[in-house]
Amino acid sequence: MTEKLKLAVVGGDARQAKLCNLLANDGHKVCAYALDKATLSEYVLQIGDISTLTQKFDCIILPVPVCSDKNRLNAPLSAYTYHIDELFSLFPPGQTVIAGRVNNDLFTTAGRSGIRLYDYLEREDFTVLNSIPTAEGAIEVAMRELDTTLNRKKCLVIGFGHIGKLLSSYLRGIGAYVTATARKFGDLAWISAYGYESIETSKIIDSLSKYDIIFNTVPALILDEKTLSHVRGDAFICDLASKPGGVDFNAARALGLHTVQALSLPGKCSPLSAAAAMRDTIYNILDEWRD
């Protein structure tokens, strides 16, 4: 992105603050709004006057997720609260807006006002780039929680989507034994092709007692009470699936299993890389739009 852009970054947490700095670093003109409690680089313009958002920007950048509840902007680094529809009513027609986890209502609002609204989470580039800190974060969590090395541990990775693929690759890379699971024959073929052991997700119960470490990436109750009863007492379970997650945590507690629900790892473990994933996706969107 050699062209210099005029960008507004509105709301969000530490990742969004770091994003301001990364964008300013690249030479773009960056206005920050609803980030009044964040410490930003001197090259970022903190704006207090909401009417600034009626100007045309090359892009207005909202957080992931865009709302903290149904209608309120996700803005933990602001002293104030903002109604999302109110914000959208300010944006001029034709304005490009990028946000994360956009619901249908908001797409409707945008459509009515002629606003070009993109959702990070519907893009493969963002999903992949954001899976890297998740997979690395999972390894960091396991290293921190365990009094053993991961080397030579028998690891089970449940699900072979974006996170499962990278996590399997990284685990083997540090000398762990990897078995991955999938439901679809195509994914099972991928697991084999990379040289991991493969089992069908629905059949894990039969071999579950073999594993030292179990990572779940599937957002469904895979590790229910019955399944958990087959896990070895000294195993470690790390649930990476978004809430409500894939583990019956009450049952796990009752069984005395060592279990961690590891959520929002990109923001917690690698906020700068997570911000860079947003930046790269923004550039890609603006690039495509131009063609």
Next chain:
Amino acid sequence: MTEKLKLAVVGGDARQAKLCNLLANDGHKVCAYALDKATLSEYVLQIGDISTLTQKFDCIILPVPVCSDKNRLNAPLSAYTYHIDELFSLFPPGQTVIAGRVNNDLFTTAGRSGIRLYDYLEREDFTVLNSIPTAEGAIEVAMRELDTTLNRKKCLVIGFGHIGKLLSSYLRGIGAYVTATARKFGDLAWISAYGYESIETSKIIDSLSKYDIIFNTVPALILDEKTLSHVRGDAFICDLASKPGGVDFNAARALGLHTVQALSLPGKCSPLSAAAAMRDTIYNILDEWRD
């Protein structure tokens, strides 16, 4: 597949012959037709009477590709020729048939006769499993053609589809430096996530002189005359894309470049694994169909 099946394998080359043996080995009852010149295991029943195909089989297995030209069965291991429509007219309604590279006409024929016809090539499991011998075969070809090791060679893999993904992984695994290309931002993100260098396919010309070995997997004329003029004189080019391929071979010859068009690697380099990929896909199809 614990259940014993009644299967007919009709036509095809050495892979199809090996497939007969693999299936018989698993305990199934296997009839071979239009394979009269193949030497098969004693447990496979060679049938000469075409009317046998009017019986109901659990599955009738045709070759990949199913036709050698528009209407003729691909049957290089038979002394006879067979019209594909004639064969289909024998199959009873409801018969399950698996074949490779099925054209629309044949799907129509099958539809009209109530035949359940599946194409291997539309299945992710087969495509992945068949990419393994292609990627390994590409490495074998490069090892055979070059008077150097692949270790520490700068390799460019054009295209990050099934073959590109596996080939990149295997090349790095033997100590080569890998740069992979893609057109889509999502694929470029995958390339980075696995730790390879990434460039956009459309921009390879700028850095092409860096590479010792260039593998093309994209079925489009990527390496045209102008692009080839940027390849180093001592580089090696291996084209894996199906005909007409991705290299202007006349231009490459005129430039004195060392170039190989490596086609049909699974059948040439690893026919037994290629047959096993067919067998696994057949089992998967019959499994799904049952559920």
Next chain:
Amino acid sequence: MTEKLKLAVVGGDARQAKLCNLLANDGHKVCAYALDKATLSEYVLQIGDISTLTQKFDCIILPVPVCSDKNRLNAPLSAYTYHIDELFSLFPPGQTVIAGRVNNDLFTTAGRSGIRLYDYLEREDFTVLNSIPTAEGAIEVAMRELDTTLNRKKCLVIGFGHIGKLLSSYLRGIGAYVTATARKFGDLAWISAYGYESIETSKIIDSLSKYDIIFNTVPALILDEKTLSHVRGDAFICDLASKPGGVDFNAARALGLHTVQALSLPGKCSPLSAAAAMRDTIYNILDEWRD
């Protein structure tokens, strides 16, 4: 080790305590002495009476390092202090003793009393097994300290001994770019053979500004003031060399560099694996001795 042994574990920290449990778990008879503040498995016999050590054991196991200062047993989990020579004077002639970082005086003492004394640190098996938690621990430290992922970071590993070899392998395994350094041509050849970039340790200054993360494994002042002045301001330095280490920490501080001295990683990050490394080495020593 199927034969059941009579073992005494004397002194040491949490690793040594875990070692008691591991050995008892394998069915051996384990007496613990100078571990009076440790909570041990019920199958380990805590002994208070020093005269028990006059009995013949299959092996008496002392800590790594064996002394906390010149003459005192390293026994942080005991309320008492012990003179090392006094202990040795109790052991019967012919007794097998294993300890870590044994100095010449102690070898002399042992030799005079007819005691078979082995030093863990002179054994390749222990050194390798103990390097695994060090290499993994280095990755854990970097993950914890950095607000970025390690993926795609340019990492420099100074020194290609046991830790350097494993750390390079693990770093590449999680998608980092690895350059390793060595002094000897043979080690530089190994670096190339594994597909890493190689540079001579004495020449790192020229390219030092390229690296995002620098791991030092060489116990010599490699990163002195002048060399540090070539490190990028946003780089991270992790010193793994034992004290006094390989980094001029005052100079690093003055330059505002992000630097961590990561010592004793096996005991801190993976005490159970560190204890298992001791156990395996003990079994190997007793095995060899038998042959």
Next chain:
Amino acid sequence: MTEKLKLAVVGGDARQAKLCNLLANDGHKVCAYALDKATLSEYVLQIGDISTLTQKFDCIILPVPVCSDKNRLNAPLSAYTYHIDELFSLFPPGQTVIAGRVNNDLFTTAGRSGIRLYDYLEREDFTVLNSIPTAEGAIEVAMRELDTTLNRKKCLVIGFGHIGKLLSSYLRGIGAYVTATARKFGDLAWISAYGYESIETSKIIDSLSKYDIIFNTVPALILDEKTLSHVRGDAFICDLASKPGGVDFNAARALGLHTVQALSLPGKCSPLSAAAAMRDTIYNILDEWRD
């Protein structure tokens, strides 16, 4: 090596011929002797007059191995034969000479005449660099011999020296399952640390029937008649150990086992890389000698 040298390359096969060209390519003055049937680059001076060797060169480069039988220079690319002692009698005192597989008699001859004689095979750098084409060559041989892919095959690598280490790494890199064997506990620890399965070489017989492919790197009769009787009938054995090798080939034949004795792989599979390994080692020797 920026300094321009005056070098004589005497005798040897295709590797030695390629070495002439590589050295001339680097700008050195290269005289070739006893290579009269080789086609060399125009920048290499073919000399016919043996008295030229009485001049002082920066280095005289003899082949690997230096003798074809006890006293004759290994010179398959010459129409003539040369007595090794006669050659040495020409070299001036203080001359640096590099050769491969030097026997004691020749070292004595050199010592008496004040000649600095180095053996490639006693150097770690050459041994490692020469193991790369051996390990890759072993993979090429296996790919060529087998009608299956190596991916997911259970491979046994007997011996964890230079070749065993690299071969294990490359095999896993292309998706094979690797078990490696060693005799020493230290090497067994290395095998584990890299994440391979390990077994003691003396105990392979118990699990030998598990393996699809067996690579032997140990120059001792490991796979004798009794051991071979435990190998699966459809397994492939590749013996990489120098003659007489590690396999009882008569017994293997009697058992109908698919066995290949793969000798001199660097020269056969990757002569240019093998020549480059020689060149790099020569530069390293001259470098060290200078310090």
